[in-house]
Amino acid sequence: MQPEHTNPAEGGRGPAAPSKSETAAAANERGSLPRLSGSGWGGRLHGLGPIAGLVLLCVAGTLLNSSFADVDNIMNVLTRTSFIGIISVGMCFVIISGGIDLSVGSMAALIAGSMILVMNGLTGAVASPALVIAIGMAFALLLGGVLGLAHGLLITRGRIEPFIVTLGTLGIFRAYLTYLSDGGAITLDMNLSDAYSPVYYASLLGVPVPVWVFLAIALLGGLLLNRSAFGRYVQAIGSNEQVARYAAVNVDLTKTLTYVLLGICVGIATVLYVPRLGSATPTTGLLWELEAIAAVIVGGTALKGGSGTMTGTVVGAILLSVIGNILNLTSIISVYLNAAVQGFVIIIVAFLQRRRT
Amino acid sequence: MQPEHTNPAEGGRGPAAPSKSETAAAANERGSLPRLSGSGWGGRLHGLGPIAGLVLLCVAGTLLNSSFADVDNIMNVLTRTSFIGIISVGMCFVIISGGIDLSVGSMAALIAGSMILVMNGLTGAVASPALVIAIGMAFALLLGGVLGLAHGLLITRGRIEPFIVTLGTLGIFRAYLTYLSDGGAITLDMNLSDAYSPVYYASLLGVPVPVWVFLAIALLGGLLLNRSAFGRYVQAIGSNEQVARYAAVNVDLTKTLTYVLLGICVGIATVLYVPRLGSATPTTGLLWELEAIAAVIVGGTALKGGSGTMTGTVVGAILLSVIGNILNLTSIISVYLNAAVQGFVIIIVAFLQRRRT
């Protein structure tokens, strides 16, 4: 049976606006990242979101205070970003695999405290400060790895939600640090402190050591995520754990490793952090978890996991500390409203790179 | 990376500890053809997890200090749970629908501050304190609803991750309160304070008012979740958004409503909170978001959404405050370690009711 009325404007609709269901379908293909296909402008804008945000912010910063663009200031910002940045690299794996870790700030504090105690304890026994520091560093990475392993095992073997496990350890780690420090500060021995301080304060080719380390970790992280089997498995698990399991992926091991990796990243961040102030206090690492998670998510990774980029994460981390820096460099806004401005900027950046649902 | 690690529990013979895949199967097992909905022992244990945890804790509490079981103490605990409890009820909807709200603590602070300012402002104009308080309450609920609506719209229309939106507003709300209070406290007018205080301190049939309100909200929440179309849609969206969309569920509206609902719950909690402390400060409601989310997750709802129970949420909220209460009742543990004990208990409870993935 033929349509009774012929349509004069045949084919006249042109490239119509996508319907709800279409876009729903598009969002359902979770891999927003390997999506070179078909999403053209939107897709590219999406990837550029955080970078665009960062560039805009930098322009704004320079306009507000020309010192913003000073090499010194930029190095300051990058250096202070390095802790959160390094942690974010690890966090990126955890989140892409579908997990979360709320404990990183407390973990950093506990590692910093324990590391200082170990180093102070060794000063008597070991002559060379360099050796003491090396042992301290190794200890920090080891402790980070072990704590991460504990998370991983509780989550995979214990089958407890990552949120709960790490909420629990968030309290536990910080409580132990407070206990170790009697609520006060654990301070690194003076001599060690002097020997150690270049790790934070020294520069190589004009770029501070922590920035180099951050760069190295981010590059390694990027390689691991995009160019290694482990990274592929992490993405597969975050996309569909069941499929990964059926495809003979060692889901438990992979997940556990993401937490170990994050723990080691926290250890590295701590190794860089300790020489900065030479002490650990109960406020060390406070709210780092929120910052690290925010860096990852602002960088375009979905909280539900499955896909994400290392570049995005790095840019996200830098972006967050640039906001704080700019606020400190101007007085146009009431100090009370700092957090509000931060909030607005985060939302706006996220809006620029929102995913099409 | 070839995963080499093997899992000794998996595929084990006999009634060994169930592994992930095993328990997945156990959920599938059924003895007779007409499959019963309750999935046997495992299913029931799962549901009982938080309750079992609560009972154990209560026994422990009574052993540590017999006054724990006093009616007064129990009422105290329930009363103080009511804030977080009421917020958790709202949070439960948000999480089940697949969302998250990090801003509830700041929102509570902002609502408390604005509400007090409004009430103080009205005292001159309106004679009856009761009327002032009523207006203040209405204002609190309205403001909560409006802020929730803003979240909902940013998330559904703006298509921004809920984590980011509410992380942003977390900063914004608290900053505005700090601004309103000039960094200090916003204090309720003395006369009003006296007129208002029964809302927190009075009892009805021996049970304090906030407990009644909590009970009412929890019941309403339970009805809404399990017996209304809205609740059904919330679960469907959290379980599979595309399916919900295909079934002509108004996904955006439903999601927005969950945030509005949560906002109103925060408003109600604030209405009960203000007479208790009579003031709002920049630290009001700090970390409530973590507590509310924890209550929901400890109560057995998955962070990824899809399913969850109101009973679990209520029990989760009570459980968390019982832990704090018990810690207050004994002096066996170093004060520094409070948070550690809390962490351990949360993990243990979660272990008891872990879900079979």
Next chain:
Amino acid sequence: MSLTIAFESVSKDFGPVRVLRDVSFSLPPGKVHGLLGENGAGKSTLMKILGGYERPTQGRVWVDGKPCDFASPREAEMLGIVLIHQEINLAEDLTIAENIFLGREHRRGLFLDAARMRTETAALLKRVGLNVDPDARVSQLIVAEKQLVEIAKALARDARLLIMDEPTATLTPTETDRLFGLISQMRGRGCSVIYISHKLDEVARITDDIVVMRDGAYVTSRPTASVSRREMANLMVGRELEDLFPSKAHAPENAEFALEVQGIEVPGWAHDVGFSVRPGEILGFAGLVGAGRTELFEGLLGLRRRTSGRIRIGGRETQIRNPRDAARQGLTYLSEDRKGKGIVLSFGMRQNLTLMALQRYTHPLLDAAAERRAMEQAIQAFGIRARDPEALASSLSGGNQQKLALAKVLHPGPGIVVLDEPTRGVDIGAKRDIYFLIHDLARQGLAVIVISSELVELIGLCHRVAVMRTGYLTAMLDAEQLNEKELIAHATGTHQSS
């Protein structure tokens, strides 16, 4: 009562790719129309447009002489157009009843009328022959049961036009018969049906006329009675198809068993099952939905709890605690649930293909170029139709996803492979290619186990077929004994001599 449908120059683009070109044809009311076409021909896309799930880029749909531009499935449903998707679309955390009434709940006052919905669901489930509690969570169901729930869900809508996209891909003959009964009933009540299937015998049995599509374009419509199955295949594929099945090579006789299994017990699903398969042999598994075949092998691979059983691979007693143990010993498994367990939809094709054999591409960084080359080969070998090799798996048509899933489990080069519904949703031409491929692999020494609900497939392809019923292995039939009657008799327990 029933609807007249007409497509007028319907075109559909996904980004730069045109998947439907200028499709115009009409469907008279009150009939069962078969919609045929190769994988990726655009059948599902066209039906999604009709069902309001997609909007055409150009052209329009006419329903009962009125132009329609559905903005949502709800609008199509209001006219009585109901679509059963090719992929299962159910909310796993909800119960069957909740899924069936999602979006159109019965209410009593402010609240839901759960009792009424449960009763109605029970009745619907009975009609489709699913004996499960309406309050069971969908996540607890097996694939075939989910498919039946989808059908029940469609029945619950007041359909005047029911579109079924591959409804029987996972159903065994018994359930299929029941479904056909339902279809006849509905047509009797004046409901039209559009039926998409690659099982041509079904199309011949149930449809009144067929519509053929190829490469996104309309080809022809004919009364079913006027075309033979062979002609159908020709119309779809556009070329003459030789025999569907390769001629069977002799089953290897004296070779050592590749896999021997004894006394497998998967609680609730499989009881004391034992079998063995030689290199080069193709062993089939037949049974009804619920016979426990899938679960037997999931138990074997450690994906479900297994309480006893001995496994020997290549003559050596071995432990398989999880799919990794199995993969290490050269045993891989293709799941029947391709969306849930088969492929990562958000991955590209390449990432899916190499997921089980990544170590081959790791030196120590992943060699993406080598992966791409492998993907090109797989596209050739399995006839995967994709617009570009980097396309996301989710943008493939159902049948092409299936081919990708199959390529994935064969990619590690296993010595033994278990294929659960290997040709689910695959078109007849590609099916033939896959049969020949399996046949070739077997000739090179691969031991193949095929679980299938298509008896023809088992008969045409296998050297031996094991039949399961309610968890027990009830018969092991040799090539000579293989015929549909025999298989059904064993599967349903109506076999006299046993």
Next chain:
Amino acid sequence: AEPVTLGVSIPAATHSFTAGVVWWSEQAKKELEKAHPELKVIVKTSSGAPQQANQLQDLLTVNKINALVIMPFESASLTQPVMQLKKKGVYITVVDRGLTDTSAQDAYVSGDNTAFGRLAAEYLVEQLNGKGDVVVLRGIPTTLDNERMDAFKAVTDKHPDIKILDARYGNWNRDDAFKVMQDYLTRFKHIDAVWAADDDMAVGVLKAIRQADRKDIKIVFGGAGAKGMVKTILDDSNPLIKADVSYSPKFIYDAIKLTAEARLKGEALPAKTIIPSVLITKENAKDFYFPDSPF
């Protein structure tokens, strides 16, 4: 006399000062319980106002205290909860932050927040000869912080040549202070003095100055008299640190001791005891140095 169960409710040890409070409380508990068998001291910490309010209830209902020494998180927020205890007959000593309704307290022992800000300002004015650029780090937005800042401003306002370049929150925390100071240094090419307003924050400030290698800054003034800072003054080991203002957490020790001993005798305390804040310099530093305390 009647046995005394004394509850001590203080903020949790989240930074050095509060850690000192905890330490001194434990110290008081140890000494007093040893000296007086009929006395029981229960020390509880809390990490926020609502939690502290909960704790008060628990101390009353379960631990059945009849005397309370409380260092409130927030004056306004805890007035009502303390009032509830007072109504039940508990003897209340409030430490450090007075309640908004003084009828809720029996005695008040406090440090001198006004002097905390005033002394700092006076010292800076004097050292800078009434002229110079000053940057300020504030704590966490609280009434307490406001009081100190207002007192500081009250002094500097009288000296128009003292310019406060900016005042930002460093959250009483070394790391935040470090960042804020770094950015001050970027922003202001000339700074004469820093009022860090807390010894913990001063640690971060010093590190930032050292990193930037800035010579223009002549004074860093912390606050509260942490042992590290007092030691520096005592040893004269840092030219930037010459003085501090005392605001010792030891007042909690004094308050507990006074309350316990008075209650054991059934007596009351004077309504208000102010423990003065004094300027710590090299001369008197040894009186403020307690090497065992974490503060």
